[in-house]
Amino acid sequence: MAPSAAEIEALPYRPGVGLMLFNGQGLVFTAKRIDTTGAAWQMPQGGIDDGEVPRQAVFREMKEEIGTDQAELLAETADWLRYDLPTALVGKVWKGRFRGQSQKWFALRFTGRDCDIDIRTEHPEFDDWRWTRFDQLLDLVVPFKRDLYRAVMAEFAPVARDLAIAAALDAERNEP
Numbered sequence: 001m002a003p004s005a006a007e008i009e010a011l012p013y014r015p016g017v018g019l020m021l022f023n024g025q026g027l028v029f030t031a032k033r034i035d036t037t038g039a040a041w042q043m044p045q046g047g048i049d050d051g052e053v054p055r056q057a058v059f060r061e062m063k064e065e066i067g068t069d070q071a072e073l074l075a076e077t078a079d080w081l082r083y084d085l086p087t088a089l090v091g092k093v094w095k096g097r098f099r100g101q102s103q104k105w106f107a108l109r110f111t112g113r114d115c116d117i118d119i120r121t122e123h124p125e126f127d128d129w130r131w132t133r134f135d136q137l138l139d140l141v142v143p144f145k146r147d148l149y150r151a152v153m154a155e156f157a158p159v160a161r162d163l164a165i166a167a168a169l170d171a172e173r174n175e176p
Contacts, residue, residue: 008090013082013102017058018045020107020156021071024170026163027131029066029110030140031119034127041132041140045103054104062108065125067118071108077155080104083148105152107159134160 003011020043021029033040046061048054055073063069084100085093119126132140134153141149153160 002087003091003096005087008087008099011090011097011099013100014094014098015048016046016101016103017048017054017061018043018081018103018105018152019058019062020105020152020159021062021066021110022074022107022160022163023110023114023131024167025131026134026160026167028134028137028160029117029129030132030137031066031126031129034124036142039140040142042142042145043137045101047101055106058104058106058108064121064123065119066129067121068112068116070112070116071110073106074109075107075156075159077105077152081148081151083145086144103148105155107156109163134164 023029028043030041030043033042044061044065046057046065048057049060052060054076058073059069059071062071080102081104082100082102085098090096090099117129119129134157137149137153138146
């Protein structure tokens with residue numbers, strides 16, 4: 001039986017991190033969740049372990065979820081951002097202990113090569129991945145995370161713009 005609205009409201013938010021990983025062309029890493037039917041794409045995210053600070057957690061989560069931590073930090077959100085799980089998921093996800101997540105998000109530049117990414121990790125969360133245009137992120141994410149993604153995108157829009165400009169300049173320089 002699903003928890004009542006009052007029971008859900010009494011639950012805390014799970015502390016976590018999220019990462020917007022940009023490649024050299026200014027595209028964003030997205031991956032398709034292995035545990036859902038349909039096309040549930042997202043950026044990597046996860047919980048913060050006891051004794052860990054968010055900046056440590058983001059690199060650990062990156063390594064655990066996509067098999068590499070080859071990246072440099074570009075920016076982080078000013079505040080913690082939250083999302084609530086749909087009522088039907090509250091009792092199922094995280095053993096029913098949380099109503100959603102409160103996350104610190106980070107923008108990072110990927111410094112490795114695509115072959116360094118390996119989503120077949122010890123505990124895989126994804127079964128496919130791709131580089132996605134910044135302006136397409138909202139089209140991919142599950143509806144209950146869209147407001148969170150809007151907030152992350154608004155905060156990291158200057159980073160995305162600067163990386164896209166740099167990629168365009170690099171492409172111009174490399175034209176014959």
